Amino acid sequence: MKYKLLVIAAVATILFNCSDNKVANNSAGTDNSSKEKLAEKFGLTLFELENGIGPIKEKLILGPLDIEMASKGQNLFEEKCASCHKLDERFTGPAQRDVFERRTPEYIMNMILNPEEMIAKHPEVKKMLAIYMTSMTFQNVSQEQAREILEYFRKVDKEK
Ligand code: HEC
Numbered sequence: 530m531k532y533k534l535l536v537i538a539a540v541a542t543i544l545f546n547c548s549d550n551k552v553a554n555n556s557a558g559t560d561n562s563s564k565e566k567l568a569e570k571f572g573l574t575l576f577e578l579e580n581g582i583g584p585i586k587e588k589l590i591l592g593p594l595d596i597e598m599a600s601k602g603q604n605l606f607e608e609k610c611a612s613c614h615k616l617d618e619r620f621t622g623p624a625q626r627d628v629f630e631r632r633t634p635e636y637i638m639n640m641i642l643n644p645e646e647m648i649a650k651h652p653e654v655k656k657m658l659a660i661y662m663t664s665m666t667f668q669n670v671s672q673e674q675a676r677e678i679l680e681y682f683r684k685v686d687k688e689k
Contacts, residue, residue: 571652581639582646589634595680602681609668621663626685634679641675
């Protein structure tokens with residue numbers, strides 16, 4: 530009898546925890562309200578908090594990987610970014626292969642296109658600045674070129 534009760538208690542606990550998790554994950558409510566507070570504290574919109582500040586103001590539609598675009602992006606990366614970034618190791622700036630684990634595509638584009646304002650206003654960049662102690666500078670990259678570099682990041686992300 531005691532054993533039965535224990536089993537029931539265990540099952541109940543598991544069920545309760547599962548449903549609890551679900552609630553926590555689904556409740557955009559709690560999650561969003563803390564994000565909203567953070568955005569408000571830094572004077573940003575929720576979109577800017579997740580996707581950065583700059584010319585990219587809407588979610589991008591990426592489509593399937595475009596190899597030609599990625600290869601142009603690789604050349605640009607080697608020319609304009611590799612002095613500070615490596616793919617797999619920390620250098621002057623953070624490693625880039627795993628950047629999608631931390632950032633949205635739009636955030637990455639805005640960081641490339643508008644680093645000064647990102648550094649001045651975005652809490653995530655401020656955290657990075659405290660770690661890397663160097664400010665990323667604008668590398669004269671057009672929006673189209675930034676999109677090509679993004680495509681290169683998508684390609685190397687798949688090669689992990
Ligand atoms: C002068 C060195 C320097 C150059 C050149 C540079 N970066 Fe950066 N980058 C940094 C540093 C340092 C950071 C971390 C934020 C900060 O401290 O400004 C960073 C951050 C980033 C981030 C955000 C990463 C994250 O996890 O949040 C991306 C994306 C990025 N750089 C891409 C690029 C690309 C693409 C280029 C070339 C067009 C480039 N960077 C050129 C130094 C540089």
